[in-house]
Amino acid sequence: MIYTVTLNPALDKTARVDRFTLDEVNRISDVREDPGGKGINVSKVISKLGGQSRAVALLGGSVGEKIAGMLEAQGIDVWAFEAAGETRTNLKVVDPELDTHTDINEPGPQASIAQLDAMREALAEKLVEGDIVVLSGSLPKGAPVATYAAWARSCSAAGAKVFLDADGDALTRGLDASPYLVKPNDAELSRLCGRELSGEADVVAEARALVSRGVGRVVVSMGGAGAVVVDGNHALRARSPKVEVGSTVGAGDSVVAALAFAEERGMSLEDATRLAMATGAANVMQSGTQAAERSLVDSLMDKVTIEAL
Ligand SMILES: Nc1ncnc2c1ncn2[C@@H]1O[C@H](COP(=O)(O)OP(=O)(O)OP(=O)(O)O)[C@@H](O)[C@H]1O
Numbered sequence: 001m002i003y004t005v006t007l008n009p010a011l012d013k014t015a016r017v018d019r020f021t022l023d024e025v026n027r028i029s030d031v032r033e034d035p036g037g038k039g040i041n042v043s044k045v046i047s048k049l050g051g052q053s054r055a056v057a058l059l060g061g062s063v064g065e066k067i068a069g070m071l072e073a074q075g076i077d078v079w080a081f082e083a084a085g086e087t088r089t090n091l092k093v094v095d096p097e098l099d100t101h102t103d104i105n106e107p108g109p110q111a112s113i114a115q116l117d118a119m120r121e122a123l124a125e126k127l128v129e130g131d132i133v134v135l136s137g138s139l140p141k142g143a144p145v146a147t148y149a150a151w152a153r154s155c156s157a158a159g160a161k162v163f164l165d166a167d168g169d170a171l172t173r174g175l176d177a178s179p180y181l182v183k184p185n186d187a188e189l190s191r192l193c194g195r196e197l198s199g200e201a202d203v204v205a206e207a208r209a210l211v212s213r214g215v216g217r218v219v220v221s222m223g224g225a226g227a228v229v230v231d232g233n234h235a236l237r238a239r240s241p242k243v244e245v246g247s248t249v250g251a252g253d254s255v256v257a258a259l260a261f262a263e264e265r266g267m268s269l270e271d272a273t274r275l276a277m278a279t280g281a282a283n284v285m286q287s288g289t290q291a292a293e294r295s296l297v298d299s300l301m302d303k304v305t306i307e308a309l
């Protein structure tokens, strides 16, 4: 089973406003709501690829209930834990005329250490050997920076493969727990190293350094340029197909979803990488936060190139 964890989920409200103007009354011409938060996005993409996952999430109030209902309607199994307040709503104002995208994000409710510990223990108790746990996204207020490190240790001890997609201190501390896979983008890897990385060779060297520190597999995504993938035996350079870009929001989540889906099916590193790049590219072709159809992903598979380094 694949479990995704979302500690700070959101209802993403995308509002179309033509000629969005500050200091004026703006009228919404179209609005859509989608369940969001990085772990939840990963679950949505896994579902489109034809897989199953359980979305473990801290959800609160009527917005929390709405998110759970929407996910269940999409066939995604939800394991909800009661948040201490109403789940946040994130407003995305899209202006097609001026071609602007403005995000107005709420902070979300505070989480207590006791609540996070209880959630972590409940999950670890359910895990069996070979399960996959995806830890991704920002931490809620009140969560210690070592939250993902603690979760990674508990889940690994229970036999699960931990996939970590985080930034800043949450990533730095999470690495100490030797996750099975990490997926920084190039900017996150630079921040982790404390210096600007100069080109592909530098990225590969730093990814190798993480593997020698105990991370099983390092996937460094590089936007339209593709990714570098390193494990104990291989280093690959993958190039994504050139596509028409709708929105790059959630591209990384799509890659993580495909990697988890591929791992569960026992795919080789090369096949998993190819699927991840096709899934990433298919998802950037979408205009909003909706996940791409599997047929589109399949049509891009042959256009991914992979070279051994
Ligand atoms: N412009 C693009 N053209 C084609 N593929 C793309 C493009 N941008 C992203 N991708 C695909 O998506 C993958 C992940 O993108 P990126 O490195 O931007 O992730 P990220 O920064 O983690 O994104 P997120 O905002 O979801 O955290 C890339 O490796 C690539 O396969």
Ligand SMILES: [Mg+2]
Pocket: 165, 185, 252, 253
């Ligand atoms: Mg990312």
